[in-house]
Amino acid sequence: MxxxxxxxxxxxxxxxxxxxxxxxxxxxxxxxxxxxxxxxxxDTDFSPVELLLAALAGCAAINVEELTSRRAEPVSFDVVAEGHKVRDETGGRMTDLRLLFETVFPEGEAGDAARAILPRVLAQTHDRICTVSRTVGLGSDVAYELSPPSPSRT
Structure with a gap:
């Protein structure tokens, strides 16, 4: 391996x-x-579910920030990632995943340009750029495997 x-x-x-x-x-x-x-x-550790939410927010934010900041540096840029952790007859999973972008760009022509492209950039990020959200949205099987046993240490 x-x-x-x-x-x-x-x-x-x-x-x-x-x-x-x-x-x-x-x-x-x-x-x-x-x-x-x-x-x-x-209590203070990130849970695996929180890391999933962080991965969704991080992937999208990196792409959106890269494309919008070419027009204007944001005054503030926050993304809230949320969803509902449910357990049903199929097991545990997350539903209703959502990324809420709270972005503020400066007043003026550059800020107006960044605001103008934001809806298109969000759509592109969702539809084809963000690997994490596309993987979650399209679904990908996860293989669980055991590595070959290692020799005992004596």
Missing amino acids: TSPNQPATPTDTRRAVTLTRVGPGQFRITNAAGGTIEVGSA
């Missing part, structure tokens, strides 16, 4: 993170660049 923390080459489509247990109910996620984030069951 290849290491998940190898940087992707320009033609490599593979993306991966590694999750490592650091204590009871505590995990550290590490990306290929060495960035980390904690996840767990303590």
Whole structure:
């Protein structure tokens, strides 16, 4: 098995993170660049569902900010990601996912230009640019596999 923390080459489509247990109910996620984030069951930890919401908001925000800030730097730029965690006969899942963009651009011609393209940029981000929301929206099976056993350490 290849290491998940190898940087992707320009033609490599593979993306991966590694999750490592650091204590009871505590995990550290590490990306290929060495960035980390904690996840767990303590009250102050991000839950996996919150990380899903963060991924949706982050992916969309990066794309929207990149395209609108070419016209004007935002005065403020916030995204609220929300949904409902439900459990039914099929199991647990999130429903009614929504991203609410709270953006303010400066007065004047540049701000007007950024505001004018915002609806189109949101639609493009939703329809084809944001990999995370498109994956969630289109659905993708997730394989659960066991790696081969490693030799015992003595």
